[in-house]
Amino acid sequence: MKILIVYASTEGQTRKIAQFCADHLIEQSHSVEVLGAGDAKDVDLGRFDAALVAGSVHAGRYQKPLVKFAKRQAEKLNGMNAAFMSVSLAAAGDDAEDWDGLKECVARFASKTGWSPPKVFHVAGAFRFTEYDFFKSWAMRWIASQKGEDVDPHVDKEMTDWAALKTTVDNWLGT
Ligand SMILES: Cc1cc2nc3c(=O)[nH]c(=O)nc-3n(C[C@H](O)[C@H](O)[C@H](O)COP(=O)(O)O)c2cc1C
Incomplete structure (x- = not known):
């Protein structure tokens, strides 16, 4: 498969996670392109079989370039196999309130961008x-x-x- 990974990272952990996912997929003979969200605005999603969009939570929000990318590409993302990866520290624990907060972050992202990711993966990040x-x-x-x-x-x-x-x-x- 040809897979696109688009990420935004403030302190570097989501970048590391995106690269790790890419390396893992390449090991399985997939073809993978990794782009920072700021460079992905005009990417032709039609070239890919699947897309993984990853960003991290800071004060309940994802990075602006990621929001811009998803908004601009919402129609295409909605029509393909695209998943959202949310990196946070709340995802490292099992506090019910924290998890409700994460769900709200994703819901806000979806309503802001018009992309409703059918698959959302919550991944624990890092203290950097x-x-x-x-x-x-x-x-x-x-x-x-x-x-x-x-x-x-x-x-x-x-x-x-x-x-x-x-x-x-x-x-x-x-x-
Ligand atoms: C200023 C700041 C605000 C943060 N706000 C949240 C938050 O609201 N919820 C949460 O679960 N994690 C929060 N985090 C943790 C980050 O999501 C976590 O450190 C993540 O690994 C950052 O990924 P990045 O290095 O790719 O930017 C915050 C981190 C920082 C530095």
């Missing part, structure tokens, strides 16, 4: 202290403490379950 400024670092340490998560403010902490991610992608494409 090496990428944060002072204020972000402080806020993320506070969030970690609220969640009982043990973090070192100088060390990144990945919550992504890479094996589960492979299974998610395999199940999506039925491989």
Whole structure:
């Protein structure tokens, strides 16, 4: 299959996840193109059998370039095998309120863009202290403490379950 992966990433974890998915699919002899959302506005989706669109949650929102891409390509995305991957820290836990919040984020994204992804994958992201400024670092340490998560403010902490991610992608494409 020919697969397009479009991603937006603020601190880098969604980029890493997009690349990981691409490498995994290439290992299975698929042909994969990976594009940052800002470069994907005019991509011809007709060239692809499937598309994976990935972005991360920051204060309940996905990145603007990703919203722009999905809005511009909504008609095509609605008519093809396209899945949405939402990367967040809420997805690392099992707090019911957090999960309701994630569902709201996706619903808001769908209503803003006009693309209603039939498949939505929630993937746990990372604390990326090496990428944060002072204020972000402080806020993320506070969030970690609220969640009982043990973090070192100088060390990144990945919550992504890479094996589960492979299974998610395999199940999506039925491989
Ligand atoms: C300023 C800021 C706000 C965030 N807001 C949320 C949020 O509202 N909900 C959530 O689950 N995760 C939130 N996160 C966690 C990110 O979604 C997580 O770190 C993710 O891995 C970021 O992906 P990226 O590195 O691709 O940008 C936030 C992170 C930062 C730095």
